[in-house]
Amino acid sequence: MIYPLQQVEKARVLVVGDVMLDRYWFGDVDRISPEAPVPVVRMGRVEDRLGGAANVARNITALGGHATLLGIVGQDDTATELQQLAQKNDVQCELQTDPSMSTTLKLRVLGRQQQLLRVDFEHQPSDSSLQAMQQAMLDLLPKHDVLVLSDYAKGTLRQVENLIQSARHLGKPILVDPKGENYLRYKGATIITPNRAEMQDAVGVWADEQDLAQRAQRLRAALELEALLITRSEQGMTLFSQEGRSHVGAQAQEVFDVSGAGDTVLATLALMKAAGQSWDQAMQWANRAGGIVVGKLGTSVVTVKELQ
Template sequence: MSQHAHLIDLVSSEKSVEILCVGDIMLDRFVYGSVERISPEAPIPVLKIEREDAMLGGAGNVVRNLLSLGAEARFCGLVGEDEAGRTIAGLLNEDDHCCANLLLDKNRPTSMKTRFMASNQQMLRTDHETVAPLSQNLQDDLLLDVAESLGNAKVMVLSDYGKGVLESETPTHLINLAKKAGIPVIVDPKGIDYSKYRGATLVTPNRKELSEASRMKCGDDASIVAAARHIIETCGIENVLATRSQDGMTLVTRGGDVVHLPTQAREVFDVSGAGDTVVASLALALAHGASLSDGAKLANVAAGIVVAKIGTASVYSEELIEALHHQDLSQAEAKIVQKAPAKDRITRWQTQGKTVGFTNGCFDLLHPGHISLLKQSASQCDKLIVGLNSDASVKRLKGDERPLQNEMARATVLSSLACVDMVVIFDEDTPLELLSHLLPDVLVKGADYTIDQVVGADLIQQNGGRVFLANLEDGFSTTNTVNKLKKS
């Protein structure tokens, strides 16, 4: 199984999950044109308008991402009685997998951002909005709508853009409703008072937001973790996922676990709406029963995709699956290591207190017997190294017709397995020289040997390590398979 097979299965699952989003929805308008002259009235460019476009923004972009990732989306929020509000309602109703409960407020306009674009450059943005809290009647109506929408929801997302929907006690009441229904709550926060999100399963501040809310510096890994723990302890929030732009993400849990995820972005064109993609992909993962750690990994990959797009964009499940496959291939290649750097990596693992195991073989045609050996080997250690006989070595051991697959093909197959952490190719007939260089903690060989017959057993034991004899699966042999093929 590949490193990301479980995440790929999650994204490609045909099982339908419903996710409820509550928050500040807005309309993102884009006015495109060209600039050919400067205005005679003032030293400003004149934009000759060629076309206009509109899409869901704010919490609406969370909904767009949920839908593009294959989820069933429900939305509860508010718009004004105006053209922008009617456009939002129409956009939400375009997708059969979206169900929206929109409250109407006669006393405020629908939040709308208008961006004026020329030659792929943003020239100006105008905001049309009111940020006052909802009236008590509208707050009550929103809570009623949410309570009625929780029935089939697996996760609730609170998307706070500071436009008034999630002010005062409203977030607390919404989180309590979700908790009573037994569903997790993910919050994309706003402002500096995170105590209003007390009881939330996870908040997803960016670096600047985390620094402002904690009133602590957030420069390096240690300071990010300290600030996140401060938020957890003082605001009653269970977990924090801090998004850190070029430095990736950091997940800090109430239980004390810390997971640093390096950035997945190859090119960054526009970070608009990346936070929406993060919470949507996280929500999808949790809705399918994934762990927070796996959800963060999925969100990190999704964010790396969306920042390479222009404008407020969403990520499609097909893109996410392709990116996960690409990572598997890249990580598999990174596991194939030469002897010298392999020793450096092993020393680092052992310094971290990890147990390093080693097994070896030709692995010409990978079969269930090989898989059993590798899984048993991995169960004996934290990190498993596979010593792989080179083509020349296999030829000397097995005959001129072998190997059937060259050493890089065999190494690539082995390194694609989740239970294998490193593959080192050796040219000798036995792995003794390689073992003396690497000095693993555990040496694994098949139980058709006795310990005194295992090459390198004395060396490993004298160095404080141990030898484990793995049970063999009967009836599997590459040599026998080759002979059968010859006879057929």
């Protein structure tokens, strides 16, 4: 496949969802604490990366596209750091500030490149912030080709039904990375991209590929989706549409860290759709990108050069 860089550079994607900052504390471990049976980490360096919906946007710009990020943050240092990182990665920020909450932060402690602990800081946004965000989306969407909804169940998309209906009214393709068991919330989207575990939460455990196809197509019809893409780790990806089933095998050479891989897949899929690719073509590019990013540590991106 030839990377459609000329079309990608013209593509504009609006990413709406749960934005967060991923903070990594890297250190060395050479002893166990005398106070409790836990490792003692001697701190080395600290690194901040964009997470959640912000990582989706970051992946889009890394692949040569244009991304606008819309979400809700608190009035704190984490929000400042997040916006500065976004700007460094050529992501246009349209973040709504909610003084009643703190910006979502995931703190990971690593010793010898192995994750030892994760601490999450998160709060639900207020209803007034959600209303302001929805109005901002309505103002921004006409200038974009595709809408991405990145749901990490942190509250930004708890009124996702309204966002989907607004985008449908404007005739924009809507890609959703879902969370939870109630997929009826996403009715009317163009495509959803659950992973294997999320799909099982939605439709139950399938007996074989034929059973999966039947369950997937029933879900697709019930949600009025154009397509449904299941990411299946070492089993690759499977796309279900009105035309039937399409599958591509996994391309990962070595799996080092799967955190953020779903963001990369979603970003690539959205960018390729905005660039005029079919869902099947977009899936193949997304599969290639996913196979690259799982070989990296932590939330990472795939570049144009790597994908080519």
